[in-house]
Amino acid sequence: AGTDSAPAWSPDGRRIAFVSKRGDDEVAALYVMPMDGGEAEKLLELPFAVASPKWMPDGRSIVVSTTVIPELAGAWAKADLAAMKKEIKRRKDSKMTARVTEHRQYRYFDRWLTDNLANRLLRVDVSTRALVDLTPGTDRLFQLSGEFTFDLSPDGHWIALSLNTSPPPYRGFHNSDVVLVPTDGSGAQRNLTGDNAGSDTAPVFAPDGKSILYTRRTTAYGNGESGKLWRHDLASGRTTPVTAAIDLSIDEVAFSGDGRTLWVIAEDRGVVPVFQLSADGSGLKALHREGTASALRAKAERIVFLNDTTNRPNELFVLDPVTGGARQLTHFNDEAVARLDLGRVEEYTFVGANQDKIQGWLVFPPGFDPAKRYPLVQLMHGGPHTMNRNSWSYRWNTHCFAAPGYVVTWVNRHGSTGFGEKFAQSILN
Numbered sequence: 318a319g320t321d322s323a324p325a326w327s328p329d330g331r332r333i334a335f336v337s338k339r340g341d342d343e344v345a346a347l348y349v350m351p352m353d354g355g356e357a358e359k360l361l362e363l364p365f366a367v368a369s370p371k372w373m374p375d376g377r378s379i380v381v382s383t384t385v386i387p388e389l390a391g392a393w394a395k396a397d398l399a400a401m402k403k404e405i406k407r408r409k410d411s412k413m414t415a416r417v418t419e420h421r422q423y424r425y426f427d428r429w430l431t432d433n434l435a436n437r438l439l440r441v442d443v444s445t446r447a448l449v450d451l452t453p454g455t456d457r458l459f460q461l462s463g464e465f466t467f468d469l470s471p472d473g474h475w476i477a478l479s480l481n482t483s484p485p486p487y488r489g490f491h492n493s494d495v496v497l498v499p500t501d502g503s504g505a506q507r508n509l510t511g512d513n514a515g516s517d518t519a520p521v522f523a524p525d526g527k528s529i530l531y532t533r534r535t536t537a538y539g540n541g542e543s544g545k546l547w548r549h550d551l552a553s554g555r556t557t558p559v560t561a562a563i564d565l566s567i568d569e570v571a572f573s574g575d576g577r578t579l580w581v582i583a584e585d586r587g588v589v590p591v592f593q594l595s596a597d598g599s600g601l602k603a604l605h606r607e608g609t610a611s612a613l614r615a616k617a618e619r620i621v622f623l624n625d626t627t628n629r630p631n632e633l634f635v636l637d638p639v640t641g642g643a644r645q646l647t648h649f650n651d652e653a654v655a656r657l658d659l660g661r662v663e664e665y666t667f668v669g670a671n672q673d674k675i676q677g678w679l680v681f682p683p684g685f686d687p688a689k690r691y692p693l694v695q696l697m698h699g700g701p702h703t704m705n706r707n708s709w710s711y712r713w714n715t716h717c718f719a720a721p722g723y724v725v726t727w728v729n730r731h732g733s734t735g736f737g738e739k740f741a742q743s744i745l746n
Contacts, residue, residue: 321348325370325379334360334370334379347381349443361441361448364401365434369465373500374473378442380451380500382465387435387456393448408432419486425461434458436465438476440500449502457481461491466519470526473500477520477529482508490537495520495529495549509549510556515542519569524576527551530559532567541702541732541741546570546581546598559598564737571615572596578638580620582610584704584735587664587676591622591636591643604641605634609708621646625709627662627680627716629654658683660719662707670731673740677728678705680715685724694723697730701744704735 319339326333331352336345339359346362347370361367365384372379386404391397416423416431423431436459438451459465459480466479476498483492493516497507510517515534522529528551532544543566546559560567565583572579581592589609594601608626615621620636624643633647660681669675682691696718698705705727719725729736732744 328376421487453504479518543738569613605643609706630709680719680725682719691724694725696727701732
């Protein structure tokens with residue numbers, strides 16, 4: 318069985334597009350599954366994995382992202398794809414391990430960045446499977462992380478893409494901009510945020526298609542600056558701040574159907590709530606504060622999101638925008654978690670440097686006896702600008718440290734995000 322991911326409903330709700338590596342697939346391919354029964358059909362397999370499918374509004378084609386060896390892409394004909402696969406195999410089988418680059422950054426965590434790869438957005442016709450390269454001139458990865466962050470306009474005419482626009486050899490810091498890409502295949506691109514030296518990311522079209530919201534930082538390097546929500550008006554070209562007065566760093570945003578209300582996700586004192594505010598940035602209020610919210614989606618006033626806590630992996634929740642209450646929709650992990658002996662988790666605060674209130678988490682071992690003495694494990698987060706969240710972790714799960722009989726403390730020390738920009742930047746220099 319393969320791993321299925323990135324599901325996307327067709328506009329008529331009768332099909333789901335998704336990516337999966339099944340059977341003889343060498344990499345993840347694009348599949349479409351009818352909802353009235355029948356098997357999923359493979360629509361597209363490329364030399365590199367397909368990712369992040371989004372349907373065009375007419376339901377006749379799907380936009381996907383992929384990776385490419387730019388000098389071999391050609392017209393995406395069979396011969397071009399065969400040549401690319403041949404070169405991929407040659408590189409994989411090569412016994413040469415030396416790598417040469419002039420680029421400032423040559424590795425990202427566990428991946429080399431020295432293979433001269435680029436990302437592309439493609440439009441694939443569902444009936445004919447014909448391909449149209451929407452970003453034919455792109456000669457680089459959209460992001461060094463390998464992420465694909467883009468949104469399709471309501472009329473299907475435009476894509477707002479978060480793209481690293483720094484010129485090679487990337488001597489300075491990488492600058493992500495919001496770039497407007499037409500879906501007609503002309504390849505023309507318009508940089509909407511070229512005036513900003515910092516990163517502009519996570520673009521989202523307004524429901525009327527007339528403006529784009531995105532997250533902006535003005536500094537060209539990571540320094541604990543909060544990401545603020547900005548709006549770009551497509552007709553006038555004017556860019557204005559939306560959350561300049563709000564001391565939160567915006568991670569995700571979704572529109573109400575009429576475009577008047579925004580729901581956003583942002584770190585806030587050890588948790589990651591769902592907030593509501595007006596489209597002009599006023600009237601901020603937290604709707605759901607427990608644990609960590611992510612993957613926010615809104616459709617016809619229905620708001621759904623993932624939520625996890627230190628004692629529970631992600632489940633799907635639905636939010637009532639009127640009452641602000643959240644209801645858990647899924648219980649996929651109940652049985653697995655019930656088999657675990659998890660200790661108690663408590664939040665605590667104390668006065669630290671500059672008389673600031675410091676927040677942290679205590680995780681106790683199973684069967685903790687307050688009458689006994691226990692060894693203490695002090696976990697430190699990296700970043701340095703990140704936050705210890707009330708969240709389930711598959712990488713640094715605090716219960717794994719507590720289970721052998723330790724009391725674990727996880728402190729959001731100075732420099733942590735989620736406690737205001739001043740607090741995050743208090744450790745600079």
